[in-house]
Amino acid sequence: MTAHALTDSWTMTRRELARWGRQPVQLVVNLVFPVMLLLMFGYLVGGGRGVGGAYRDYLIPGMLALTMAFGLEGTMIAVTRDLDKGVVDRFRSMPMANGAVLVGRSAADMLQSVMALVVLIGVGAALGWRTHGTAAAFLGAVGLLLLFRFAMLWIGIHLALVAGKPEMVQAVQILVWPVGFLSNALALPDSMPGWLGTVVEWNPMSHTATAVRDLFGSPGAESGHVWAAIVWPLALLAVFFPLAVRRFGRLSR
Amino acid sequence: MADTAITVEGAEKRYGDKKALAGLDLRVARGTVHGVLGPNGAGKTTLVRILSTLLRPDAGRIEVAGHDVVREAYAVRLRIGLLGQHAALDEELGGRQNLELFGRLHHLGARRARARAGELLERFDLADTGRKAVRQYSGGMRRRLDLAASLITEPEVLFLDEPTTGLDPRGRAEVWDSVRSLVGGGTTVLLTTQYLEEADQLADCISVVDAGRVIAEGTVDELKAQTGGDRIDVVLRDAGQLGDAVALLPLAGVSVDTHRRLLSAPVTDRMEALSGVVRALQQAGIEAEDVALRRPTLDEVFLHLTGDDRRVREAA
Known part of the structure; x- marks a missing residue:
């Protein structure tokens, strides 16, 4: 059974890639959406409350982290859609490795997140943004972002399995936005009312955004958050990965 | 027992307070089409989900193709095909892509998966539409593709859970033809349905299910005879x-x-x-x-067996 784990996971990943090929517009929209947010907050709404120096240097790492957080929605939608269509029943009634359904989902979502980072950083570069740190630090920052995305992914799978129906996703979507914006992605916590600033500083996403700013060498970036940006996602994974796997196994209850 | 494809003894399954299966017994001979007939909520789908390893029974001995559905789920999965109530397909992919995907997951290998997909598309008259996204298929076409997907490895036992629910008469006739053409190949088919005509048309033997139990069993003629001929x-x-x-x-x-x-x-x-x-x-x-x-219609037989005789008379 386990002999097929790798092949089956790869087959399931390819299934997602084939879907992209079928719906390129959907994929492009998903990739362009964060760019739109970046341009909107960078130029339209503008400013950045309490941020000194170039707002761009503050905003781009924040947008990268925010994009990783919003990835949770995409994961949830995909998982609930498969459950609802009954195609998961077919997978489960076949002699394939049980975990491949979830592994394929993770691989495809991570791949899409890498693409989203490339696009967003590319647009940033086109707008004149540059990292001020070393290449190694840059890659480290990308690693932290993907680690955070990976934690969001398993939260997404778990919530989707709990919610079950696509209609329930909307409820979660509405919650993801405040959680995403209740972070330091767009503005410094110092500029917010005291209690709100505290909430924002506790948000795991804020640690990731701050650590990325630090590694990019953004002027005025707070240091010392890299460890929190590693430990928080790992802690979330330690909780949600087993929960999601158990929940998936419980589909047979 | 080599001549028995499905054995169910005392199957029980409850959801909270509700007993979906309350000690159901069933035996299906190899190479036959067995109809499971019952109203909504009788436990038909629960039975199929247990037989196809999707759901664990609370109690009972259940074997499919000689293997226990709980302890030897993997061995069972190697030998079954499932056509559930809802099309179990990837709606965004094309028909051919779907069949190739399922073929690969059955570990046929890329080349055989591709060849098998081609054969099945041909056989179910879908060769022209293999590239179209399943989303754009008609109900009957979708059902045929779904059926093709459950036949990738020529299963020993095939489960059809209300295969024609929601189809128009033409779609229904298409699916019936497909099912009939399978029977010659030696596959054992377990078919659930609410349509008495469907059981009458397709099944060699029928189990009438109500409230999670089999309340009558036999050939169509035997069942008809049971209600006073x-x-x-x-x-x-x-x-x-x-x-x-x-x-x-x-x-x-x-x-x-x-x-x-x-x-x-x-x-x-x-x-x-x-x-x-x-x-x-x-x-x-x-x-x-x-x-x-x-001769009595199967409707009369069914209503008689489920004790709903009086409802007919009152309605009249």
């Missing part, structure tokens, strides 16, 4: 005389359909009943349009 139908010219006729005719267990000016009753001795009815009608001066002897 033949029936007599009398159609009157004047619906107003139906009441008089019921009182006067030498029949018991009469059901009345005012709309069709029809009364119907089970009979034991065909000729005696027929001559008795004709004589009684003539003596009372009640004009009949038609008097006929016939």
